[in-house]
Amino acid sequence: MKALGSSGWKGPVKFRMPTAENLVPIRLDIQSEGQRYKDAFTWNPSDPDNEVVVFAKRTVKDLKLPSAFITQIAQSIQSQLSDFRAYEGQDMYTGEKIIPIKLDLRVNHTLIKDQFLWDLNNFESDPEEFARTLCKDLGVEDPEVGPAVAFAIREQLYEIATQSVASAKESRLSKKSRRGSDHGSASKASGLSMDLVKLFSFKSSVVRKRKDLDVYEPVVDLLTSEEVDALEAREERHAR
Amino acid sequence: MEAIDSSAELELYTIPAQSSWFLWDDIHEIERREFEEFFSESSITRTPKVYKEYRDFIINKFREDTSRSLTFTSIRKFLVGDVNLLQKVFLFLDKWGLINFAPSLNDNDTLSSVDNAKIEQGTPAGIRVTATPNSLRPITAPPLVEQRTVSGIKLPPLTSYSDVFSDLKKPDDVLLCGHCAERCDSAFYQHNKSIVNLCEKCFKNGNYGGETNAAGDFKLVGDSAAAVWTEEETLLLLESVLKHGDDWELIAQSVSTKTRLDCISKLIELPFGEFLMGSTSGRLSSAVPTEDEDTEQVKTDGQEHEETEMREENEDEDGPPAKRKRVALISDSDSSLVKQVATMASKVGPSVATAAAKAAIAALCDEASCPKEIFDTGDYTDSTVDRADGDKDTDMEEQKEEKDGAQGLPVALRIKASVATALGAAAAQAKILADQEEREMEDLAATVIDQQLKKVQSKLKFLDQLELIMDAEEEVIEGGKETILQERISVLQCAFRSGVTKRWDHTYVK
Numbered sequence: 001m002k003a004l005g006s007s008g009w010k011g012p013v014k015f016r017m018p019t020a021e022n023l024v025p026i027r028l029d030i031q032s033e034g035q036r037y038k039d040a041f042t043w044n045p046s047d048p049d050n051e052v053v054v055f056a057k058r059t060v061k062d063l064k065l066p067s068a069f070i071t072q073i074a075q076s077i078q079s080q081l082s083d084f085r086a087y088e089g090q091d092m093y094t095g096e097k098i099i100p101i102k103l104d105l106r107v108n109h110t111l112i113k114d115q116f117l118w119d120l121n122n123f124e125s126d127p128e129e130f131a132r133t134l135c136k137d138l139g140v141e142d143p144e145v146g147p148a149v150a151f152a153i154r155e156q157l158y159e160i161a162t163q164s165v166a167s168a169k170e171s172r173l174s175k176k177s178r179r180g181s182d183h184g185s186a187s188k189a190s191g192l193s194m195d196l197v198k199l200f201s202f203k204s205s206v207v208r209k210r211k212d213l214d215v216y217e218p219v220v221d222l223l224t225s226e227e228v229d230a231l232e233a234r235e236e237r238h239a240r
Numbered sequence: 241m242e243a244i245d246s247s248a249e250l251e252l253y254t255i256p257a258q259s260s261w262f263l264w265d266d267i268h269e270i271e272r273r274e275f276e277e278f279f280s281e282s283s284i285t286r287t288p289k290v291y292k293e294y295r296d297f298i299i300n301k302f303r304e305d306t307s308r309s310l311t312f313t314s315i316r317k318f319l320v321g322d323v324n325l326l327q328k329v330f331l332f333l334d335k336w337g338l339i340n341f342a343p344s345l346n347d348n349d350t351l352s353s354v355d356n357a358k359i360e361q362g363t364p365a366g367i368r369v370t371a372t373p374n375s376l377r378p379i380t381a382p383p384l385v386e387q388r389t390v391s392g393i394k395l396p397p398l399t400s401y402s403d404v405f406s407d408l409k410k411p412d413d414v415l416l417c418g419h420c421a422e423r424c425d426s427a428f429y430q431h432n433k434s435i436v437n438l439c440e441k442c443f444k445n446g447n448y449g450g451e452t453n454a455a456g457d458f459k460l461v462g463d464s465a466a467a468v469w470t471e472e473e474t475l476l477l478l479e480s481v482l483k484h485g486d487d488w489e490l491i492a493q494s495v496s497t498k499t500r501l502d503c504i505s506k507l508i509e510l511p512f513g514e515f516l517m518g519s520t521s522g523r524l525s526s527a528v529p530t531e532d533e534d535t536e537q538v539k540t541d542g543q544e545h546e547e548t549e550m551r552e553e554n555e556d557e558d559g560p561p562a563k564r565k566r567v568a569l570i571s572d573s574d575s576s577l578v579k580q581v582a583t584m585a586s587k588v589g590p591s592v593a594t595a596a597a598k599a600a601i602a603a604l605c606d607e608a609s610c611p612k613e614i615f616d617t618g619d620y621t622d623s624t625v626d627r628a629d630g631d632k633d634t635d636m637e638e639q640k641e642e643k644d645g646a647q648g649l650p651v652a653l654r655i656k657a658s659v660a661t662a663l664g665a666a667a668a669q670a671k672i673l674a675d676q677e678e679r680e681m682e683d684l685a686a687t688v689i690d691q692q693l694k695k696v697q698s699k700l701k702f703l704d705q706l707e708l709i710m711d712a713e714e715e716v717i718e719g720g721k722e723t724i725l726q727e728r729i730s731v732l733q734c735a736f737r738s739g740v741t742k743r744w745d746h747t748y749v750k
Contacts, residue, residue: 119322
């Protein structure tokens with residue numbers, strides 16, 4: 001019979017987004033000729049590369065941006081995609097890793113703060129589905145909030161996944177013995193994962209303690225136009 | 241908390257009959273199969289104990305107040321663990337009716353999206369795909385394809401059209417906003433249940449006029465000024481679309497009383513509007529109904545409508561119109577015949593329409609025993625194609641000639657021709673529907689076969705496991721046999737050593 005502690009270790013998997021659909025989060029922030037274009041969306045890395053240029057052209061046309069933006073947008077997207085592809089050939093360790101994901105974002109008039117646990121090992125997870133349920137249950141009407149939430153989740157997952165690739169490289173280089181120690185190193189590397197053994201042991205309950213409830217509760221705020229303007233002005237100042 | 245126990249308060253909870261397998265104390269086979277990850281001993285965060293805790297907590301939370309519908313987000317904060325897994329458990333319980341199953345609950349969620357007009361795709365309104373009745377799961381209708389709230393395709397009114405009733409209508413009652421008591425000029429929000437109205441400003445500021453009202457209760461009643469399109473405006477719109485193509489700012493300027501969005505939406509509503517937007521060289525300006533008043537002209541215009549639609553479709557290199565147009569049913573019979581013909585012709589592809597027209601005219605001529613040359617059908621189709629390659633100006637001239645020529649035809653025949661065309665188009669549509677149904681039947685058959693296969697596979701799996709168990713048991717028994725044999729041998733040895741020979745001497749005795 002296996003001891004419960006070491007049974008969480010699984011062999012290394014090829015790098016990919018740990019979600020049901022392997023979509024890459026792409027963030028754009030381009031300034032040129034006095035105009036600024038900020039956007040965030042998900043891209044399917046298995047799309048052919050010429051789609052990037054088509055997308056850039058269409059965006060520039062729809063938003064009536066100067067045509068200098070086309071090349072810049074296409075370049076930015078392509079460099080982020082090639083970063084992703086650079087990770088793709090490598091291994092990442094997917095031991096039992098449940099990490100807290102935090103949301104703190106503002107979309108138009110809606111402000112969302114939330115925190116919840118996400119299992120990196122669950123390759124059937126779906127940020128879009130989660131975002132949809134969140135918006136539906138909380139009665140959020142603005143249709144832009146859902147995708148923004150899904151994007152934020154994806155970004156964080158991407159970051160942690162790339163970190164696990166880096167840590168996998170390190171542990172391979174240092175040539176430690178694998179049995180049992182990788183479980184610890186994989187989870188410690190990110191510094192964020194929870195102490196699973198303690199939480200899920202036979203004696204403790206899975207129901208969260210009362211003092212932690214506030215942290216894990218989603219909060220949605222509707223802002224007035226003045227507050228939105230104030231916040232935007234503050235963000236601009238920070239960006240400079 | 242037992243559902244039915246011997247305590248003084250008997251609390252009864254309704255669950256669907258298919259879920260009667262559920263027990264508090266145990267985890268049923270259905271749950272084990274659905275949530276294999278909890279029972280495979282492969283991780284420390286997923287154990288049967290954890291699963292049972294999740295499940296019991298969610299059900300208890302629901303039963304605290306069965307009148308309200310439990311949302312995933314409200315219980316998510318209480319449980320430690322991967323939220324995707326929790327959602328899976330939640331959806332499982334919801335599907336089996338162990339939570340959120342009470343007669344007092346109103347299913348508001350599916351209705352909330354009716355306000356947004358959505359495009360109907362796939363099966364037409366009369367056909368609905370349902371689950372097979374043999375499956376274990378409770379039969380639920382798949383989410384209804386959301387219907388278009390805007391009814392069908394509206395044609396611009398014919399010149400003989402006059403709205404007799406609009407004069408009788410009283411001018412709109414002055415609408416006062418429920419909150420700030422000002423006049424609501426154009427767009428205002430109306431409460432779903434009461435007659436409270438709010439002007440746009442108040443709605444945006446969040447003053448909903450009363451504590452109990454929430455944002456979701458209000459429905460936007462559109463801008464009345466923008467909804468009505470007079471003929472002149474439509475004409476202006478079409479001309480400016482031809483002139484400016486895709487540039488909506490300029491179009492909105494030419495059609496001065498309408499905003500950009502109104503222009504776009506009106507153009508989409510027109511049956512040939514999408515072709516205009518797609519084709520780079522529009523040829524339509526002359527075909528829009530002009531100021532002629534007598535009835536003959538009206539009918540000519542109507543037929544021109546149809547012809548120019550067909551011509552447009554011939555020109556359009558994108559191919560036949562989108563599938564959804566083909567499938568939408570022609571429902572109302574109160575619009576004029578020519579309108580209907582035009583509608584049908586616009587829904588069917590160009591080759592189909594011309595074929596239908598040809599067949600219709602042939603049938604008519606046989607019936608009325610008049611020579612086919614009146615209709616000059618060959619020239620119709622060829623010349624329309626030719627004209628498509630031709631110049632815009634010559635186009636207009638030729639079309640004027642044709643109009644004059646067509647006037648020579650008796651009115652009755654023309655009407656018959658249009659009717660026959662309509663019937664031809666309807667036949668084509670019926671075939672398309674039939675094809676679709678066939679495809680759907682194949683789909684369903686494939687699904688059924690799939691399910692059967694899955695059943696067989698799971699049975700095989702089960703048998704495999706049994707076999708493993710049997711093997712293990714066999715080994716144990718073998719081991720048992722060995723030990724017994726060993727023991728016998730040792731007993732024999734002891735006996736031999738101690739010199740007991742009585743039993744084994746019988747061979748010698750003999």
